[in-house]
Amino acid sequence: MKPAPFDYVAPTSVEEACKVLAEAGGGATVIAGGQTLMPLLNLRMSQPFVLVDINKIPELSGISLTENGIRIGAATRQCDALKNPLLAAELPVLVEALRHVGHHQTRNRGTVGGSIALGEPAAEQPACAVAMGASIEIASVRGQRSVPATEFYVGPYMTILEPDELVTAITFPHWPSGHTPLFCELAQRPGDFALVGMVGALAIEGVAITRAGLGWFGMGGTPIRAYSAEAALLGQALGSIDADTIAELALSECAPFDDHHASAEYRRTVGKRLFAKTLRKALTVGEAA
């Protein structure tokens, strides 16, 4: 378990990083926290010619409020995001999700952007971005673009990111203060990837739902947005909602798979159950508020 030979560069600006990526012609891999990449390199499942270390680019770290929402620099460490007061106030669901990401040791090094750029279908942060309507900021020598998270993921570990592109930040849109976060994850051991997971938020005005963002992880080849469940919730009065029906709608968006940890039917059965349970709890909290 030693990586195949590679060149190493540590640019100090996004511009410089993009230049290296462009010059490598697809042979470069970006390293931030390295919590997934290092094992992949050691197993020689990833064999880049050039490793582009973005840890020395100051502008890639930090969390700030912008007019579009809350912006998280791609190289922000998960441990820093976890204790960030702005995030706790604005986006409590991401903080809850981060508590389930790996372990203390991996969160000390792992980055928010690293997980979101990788696209592990059973990971918490990509699903959070999809459910909450985040957009992903991407830079390359060809310019900058911003892609909705819902359009970013195309399959397990596959995204629309071009080989010369770098994820620079993730912007989560503003959600009304006091919105209700939803999070539920089932993993065999604490810190494992999910067998089944759901994440999202509801905004409630009076007794009606005014905004819903809901997503799945571990329930298919990508993080999945539960559009039909969101649509069914919008404008509904809290007391009139049947959580099981909504969960059934959400489940219809999924295509979970079998592996030796759990069967697809297990994921469907338990996914629906946990979705409904989490939703019911959120509605009760909303009602009480």
Next chain:
Amino acid sequence: MNAQQLPQGLGAARYIGQRVLRKEDPRLLTGRGQFVDDISLPGMLHCAFARSAIARGNILNIDTSAARDMPGVHAVYTQADLAHFNAQMLSFFLLPPEVEMTPLASDRVCYVGEPLALVVADSRALAEDAASLIEVEYAELDPVVTLADARNGPPIHPGTSDNIAAEMGDEELDDDLAATLNGAAHLVTQKVVHQRISQAPMETRGVVASRDGNEELTLWITCQSPHMIARWVSQSLGLPQTAIRVIAKDVGGSFGLKNHPWKEEVSVILAALLFGRPLKWIEDRYEALTASNQCREAEMTLQAAFDAEGHLLASHGDYACNNGANPQGPDNNIAVHMFVWGAYKMPAYAFLTRGYYTNTNGLAAYRGPWAIESLIRETLLDRAARKIGIDPVEIRRRNLVTLKDQPSVSSMGIPREDITPAECMEKLLHHFDLAAFRKEQAAARAEGRYLGFGLATYIEPTGSAGSMPVMTGELAQIRIEPTGKVTATMSTHSQGHGTATTMAQIIADRLGVAYEDVTVFEGDSARGGFSPGAAGSRQGVIGGGAAISAADLLAAKVKTVAAHLLNASAETITIDGGTVHVTGAPEMSRSLGEIAAIAYGEPDRLPPGCESGLEVQHRYQPPPMTFTSAAHACVVEVDADTGFVKILRWISSEDCGTVINPAVVEGQISGGLAQAIGMVLLEEMPFDARGNPLSATFKDYLLPAISDIPEFEFVPANTPSQALGGMRGVGEGGAIIGPPTLVNAIADALIPFGELPEPLALPLTPTKLLSVIEGRDLAAHSAPAPVVVAAAAPATEPAPAAAAPAGEVRVDGAWDMVLKTPMGPQGMVVTFAVDGNAISGRFDSPEGSQDFIGGTLEVNRVRFDLKVEKPMKITLKYDLQFDGDSLSGKCKMGMFGSAKVSGTRKV
């Protein structure tokens, strides 16, 4: 256990029975342990292996040229290079394997990950770069992966007629047994499918090999006994053992995997002999999970007949294990049958047991290698109790052997003199209020919460010595240095067992010195003497006995010397706190250091004829076997929404005799239980249909973490054994009794939904448990397609029993014959003398010679009896068919059932 509860005969114990801090811990906890990877020698180079990418096939070509040409690469070796050493792979019993096996694959590969070539380079990274450049051309064959494949598929090893590696017992049920089984009030059948797992020691395998002279070799190797490694390597390579020194100071777990070296270690040693510079190979985690030996995979069906009241009447067991291609010993796990009913009043038991070859990693030992016997028996008993309508406690009370029932002999010939599983269970139930739990369980069920109680009892053979060649006694060499400090050199070896602590506790007590003044050295074949080390829960029992007897001899010498010097009688001398006292004369006290200085430096002052110095050694030979007994119970809650299991309580009531250090004993039991929890709920090493391992990293191979392990409660239930000091082995028990305890608790929790699925297939994943709760098979849509293996005809059809001989029948003369015994194939030369229809003859083997008479010849069939004394008194009944220059048949070995015999005419 506290000091007051100590069994008699241990005298005033200040340290035995105490939780003294471990001597090893300051070094280990501050990162100053010495593991193989900590060894770095001048000029040392690094090794990596190119490995087979396919499970079965013939090697057409290995092209190493690109690897050899790489800068930084010093050598690339294939089996062609290593062949001239003629290294012989050996089992733990130092017997050669039945099928041809070389350190590196020569002309064929038989599992994914099999080593093909060894690269020697400046660094491990360069060695891996070069290994990836080695091109191998194969003619691939369909692999034989599962037990079903092995039964139906073609033999994977050339020259064999089937995939049976080892076989004992009888296929056809004895008429009386069948009648009892079928006529019983209750016949309960349990089937268990035990998954394959990885031993997964924290320190993976590794070796540093250094050729120091023409035939001098120093090895640093992670192992279970440096002495065993030295003996194994000496015999394997044909090197004089005096030229081999093996060092293993600290070892990070082993669990049976490191009993002896295997292909990779042998390849590195041979390469070091060839190349001349020291070589290092450290197995990485990917290799450890995918290319190392593995353990456990087996299937078993157990039938048990009960009378109307739930008393056992008879039983039959059918066992098969998947040995992989090159197991450390081709095994049919006879111990499963020896011990399955060992603790119970079971009038009659018969069995059939087989081990199969497949194109998977070889099997090696793992903590309680026969443990499936407890899993299947204890889960069967709970199911039987439910069927008969009695409590799990009651069915055990009616059938367990109690102290009142002893001495007695089990139906498999196991002598029982002091086993206490029934007494352990009663002590456990005194600690755990089962009636109160049943109320709590009923109340919880009413709320939709599913609690379960699991109980299991067992006995375990420990401290085995004297019955098998490598299972020897243990040696203690103790000296009081001229400074008065005590140094002990032991044949024991710790892979986390803390023997440097426990042995020092014993020595300090027996000598009357401070624990801090005793240092124990082990882990070096140049120190102490032979022992197999940690293999079979033996070191506390046998090493402890050696420490006691050697310390007592040394104390006696101190007393003799002191009595002479102080002009007192030896009976009045006591040693306490490192000081020698004369009873009634406190002014005459002398420090041990003063006595020692005289013993070494002033021989004229010693008693006449007394050897100078204060040094003794003793090898302790314990009773052949010492039994440990236990009852465990646990309480679980199963989440009916998810099928997740939470362990709420776990109680161990274990009779492990004299406890030297409760923390060490509890650590051993807890570690075994952690592995048990892993086996029941998490761990699995599956293969796909092409024989590719599917758990290649710890992301997929789920070991229990600290969050998965409850805090264990320990109920004292110890009674001293007959071994010196009264210890009983405690190394393996947790891994044996843990699985049935947990499975029974899960089954109890799910009673409202029905029985666990048949067969009981581990691990009990959330999918399987939710299937029980939901009453439908949640894995049904996704069952993997059945593996289709071309059912090739066996290479040679076994001869029908009454077939007429094809050629001339000539029995007279000498034959090379092989008997497949539980310890591996045993070779012998048999010379027959025919007189009409009467046969007599002579057996010659390395163990000795023996004549027999009274045999019969019937066309081509020869039958005769041979009475043997070793390893036990038994009559072997041979029934052989002769055909030309070959013979085949069976040997019925009393209660062990039948073993296969084959042979050829000696030329």
